[in-house]
Amino acid sequence: MTKKEITAKAVEILKKRYPDAICSLQYSDPFQLLIAVRLSAQCTDARVNIVTPALFTAFPTAEKMAQADVTDIEKYIKSCGLYKTKAKDLKGIGQMLTENYGGIVPDTIEELTKLPGVGRKTANLVCGDIYGKPAVVTDTHFIRITNRLGLVSTKDPFKVEKEMRKLLPPDESNDFCHRAVLFGRDTCIAQRPKCEDCVLNEICKKQGVKK
Numbered sequence: 001m002t003k004k005e006i007t008a009k010a011v012e013i014l015k016k017r018y019p020d021a022i023c024s025l026q027y028s029d030p031f032q033l034l035i036a037v038r039l040s041a042q043c044t045d046a047r048v049n050i051v052t053p054a055l056f057t058a059f060p061t062a063e064k065m066a067q068a069d070v071t072d073i074e075k076y077i078k079s080c081g082l083y084k085t086k087a088k089d090l091k092g093i094g095q096m097l098t099e100n101y102g103g104i105v106p107d108t109i110e111e112l113t114k115l116p117g118v119g120r121k122t123a124n125l126v127c128g129d130i131y132g133k134p135a136v137v138t139d140t141h142f143i144r145i146t147n148r149l150g151l152v153s154t155k156d157p158f159k160v161e162k163e164m165r166k167l168l169p170p171d172e173s174n175d176f177c178h179r180a181v182l183f184g185r186d187t188c189i190a191q192r193p194k195c196e197d198c199v200l201n202e203i204c205k206k207q208g209v210k211k
Helices: 002-016 031-039 044-060 062-067 068-080 085-102 118-128 140-148 159-169 168-184
Strands: none
Touching: 002 044, 002 068, 031 068, 031 085, 044 068, 062 085, 068 085, 085 159, 118 159, 118 168, 140 159, 140 168
């Protein structure tokens, strides 16, 4: 099978396994998703979902976040890890959104990555989930799974994104990324992959998998 054929098969299989391809972060508007994704770096989505309700009650808009003291933001996100850096970024995001974008979250990767602490992974997620644009979110699960399937041979997020954009149907790419995360959490686990229960066995090259 070609890489394109393997990709198409993986899309089909994971769509059946996870019909509801949704982001596990909880949010009610573009600003909240952007902030939640920034907080999720080196932190579980479950932990972020515990922290954000109080954070968004205190700072519901970009303008309110921009006006906040960094130390006040820190109090709400301390359990997320790297909280001092994240607090500075959150305030910076609020300031830039307010001053440069009228409080509106931009809809392009180029503009989003100008925001403090926002990389291509976050930008892709926002573009895909909020604005419905073709997106490839290269989180650790996605990178691991695409390598094991033999679709890519690099762990560099940008290179993985670039290669997978060539292979994934644009209208399936964003949902496939969400499904890959779910699959990576319950089956294709980093250190203990459940190969015997894997729905992708027929197309998996098992690259780097420890039996």
